[in-house]
Amino acid sequence: MVSCPAWLVAAPASGHGKTTIVAALARLHTRLGRRVRVFKCGPDFLDPQIHALVSGAPCENIDLALCGEDDARWRLARAAEQADLILVEGVMGLYDSQPSGAELATRLGLPILLVIDASAMAGSFGAVVWGMKHYRAGAPIALALANHVATPFHAELCQQSLPEDVAWAGSLPRDGAAALPERHLGLNPAAEITDLVTRLDRLADALAQTPAAKLPPAVDFAARPAPTFPPLLAGKTIAVARDAAFCFIYPANLECLAALGARIEFFSPLADTLLPVCDAVWLPGGYPELHADVIAANGAMRSALQAHVAAGKPLVAECGGMMACCETLYDLDGRAHSMFALMPGVTRMQKRLAGLGLIAAALPEGRLTGHTFHYSTLECPLAPFLQAEKLAAPGGEAIYRVGRLTASYAHFYFPSNPAAVARLFG
Template identity: 45%
Template sequence: MSKQPTSAPIVMISAIASGQGKTTVTAALARHFTQAGKKVRVFKTGADFIDPMMLQQACGSPVLSLDLWLLGLPACRALLAEAALQSDVVLIEGVMGLYDGTPSSADLANAFGVPVLAVIDASSMAQTVGAIVLGLRDFGPVRLAGVVANRVATAGHLSMIQSALRDIPLLGSLARQEQALPERHLGLVLPDEVADLDTILNQLAASVTIDVPAWNAIAGVEFSDEDLTMPIVPRLLEGRCIAIAKDAAFAFLYPANIQALKDMGARIIYFSPVADQSIPADADAVYLPGGYPELHAQQLGEAKNWQASLQAFLTAQKPMYAECGGMISLVDELIDQHGESWKMAGILSGTITLQKRLAALGMQSWHSSEGELRGHTFHYSTFACPLTPAAHTSRQKTQDQGEAIYCLGSLQATYFHAYFPSNYVASANLFLTATQNSTHD
């Protein structure tokens, strides 16, 4: 079937490393183009929850993952083709540095012929920006659309940068920001916690300068109608009601996970453990996602209705899946980063201890009889638990043992964050059957 050019330019926004300002620049561009009346779609490479929330606030539409390992090439192609054919601008925020990881942001860009926009923190350099950008372009190589110079001090500073870029376009620049997107130990804070977030985003959009002719010269990627084909999703959860904890303590939810549950036929309802809401009476299964339970430990420890409904739900042998923060909320005790102890729900024996250094990070897989369920882990805590894990995930790069998976009656709990579209059958089974493989001392 003949291919047709997209109606939208697509760029992969990447850098030499984390901390260069990829999210800030992506948010600034998304809000800038949105305010200009353009329909903007944004994707995030890699496993991430918080950056997509910020970027969704900037562009006004859900920000999905676009990752070759999590989704696979056909699904990535279909998502990108749909966005490109229905939008005016498509931005893909990369992960870490351009060539970091397997597959890397460069691999994703090259898989579809997407040009790369290099974000460079220019706060401590000038002409050296040119050397860095040439290296980014030629190492792979990648198709380089141009550069956005971030944290530029003055017009003279910007002129020195531009003179060093040779034949590479300076697509835009962003001055040093008095107000940046705030962060905490797992990355950015949640959008709802930033009272003036829209003000910050508007200021970023107003301060970003864009070379409009250079942007307009970015050619679209070609896709065919066949590229829009997504795999048929089995209706394995038809008629099932899944209750999902969703509030300030349980906020790490892939939009694609929710959509996957809906596509499989599930009806979704939400409730708030922090507000001491019980599990809804009509729920057939419960999903406790990750988040920041350590920031709401007192409320969760005092939430008697929530705790009683947990016990009743599990006594009824209804399936419950808890990941990372969701698992943390179920243990006996939580010791926060200040050394203070908090009582949790007491479902899983053991103590979670927050620490300042990272405990685990990276892509992992959960292998089961239904195949490989892919996802990631990212946490700053450790779990001292007397229970014997029913299984472990495996690390993507080495296939070494990864996170423990605890099964207790109808509960399955783990630090692992699952990406449901990577295996619909395995994901559905988390909410269909009560496991009988109880862990034991």
């Protein structure tokens, strides 16, 4: 058994400030010399980039549906062996998704710091806290923080409204200079926010004056060894796209490939003209629509990828990676951009969300879980190879195969079935 102070930071809904509070807490405690490990509940690539930069350590995802309870438990226990503080950012609202953040906190024994945007309420702050605490079987909410308050008196009204079984975590004023910029898929990638640390220092300074700055109670985590895998990818080199256009990568996926024995070589489809010498390629998701002109102009990379596929070598393309594999991408202005043309089809960006949810795909190689989240649509003459099904809602996502190319809007969580991943890339 190993113990470490830990919070799960949650909210009634998205948009209340979970990410900024978690990042500011991580910044505050790292400035004090503490080792902080941050986790993100649910499928997310953008918030973890911010948390990783601030904490100085990879931000891993834990989720009962996407990753599984065993996966979450051993990752938390591994972090607790070396960390002085563990922070887990919840997903959406505390009771959203199935299983919810509330269930994860209850099962894993994580106390909850509840963050509420109090900008449009005062006495109702306590009513929301009471409802979140006592809804259904209740959740282990210990503290509540009032975010975006207007004045000290506004904060005082919120504090006075709290139920007796939830402590006051303090308040933060609305501060436009500290807000994090965002676009259609969420917050901007951390690398694009040039003054990120400055913004978070402002929030950390404000948090330092609140009860939320104190270390939370220690949580006991049962020590568990990391799972071991046979070296099914030993001797294989996998070229992984990683740049501003292809940046949606779970740290656990890279760790899984390495544990299977693969050698990982990163490359940039934007800047490079050649692929690394490799046995397989992974094109993860990201923002090809924001870099479509550069992709269209990189004819050498297009030829290299086409030669890779023509040689019968595996290529896995996820969401933005699949968009880049198609023939043409139409941006929001209706302009057409040539892509890598590894499969027939056209993708079109739109302002309306086109796909969202956890999925599972019964591939011939094995079942993999993952998620989908995209604003583009695909027009493809190919019949889908199979359909990935949503876990908690109707619908799903088509998966396409062209030779050893496997492409879909799905983002897969590789540790959900490492043997399947080995067969997919091997």
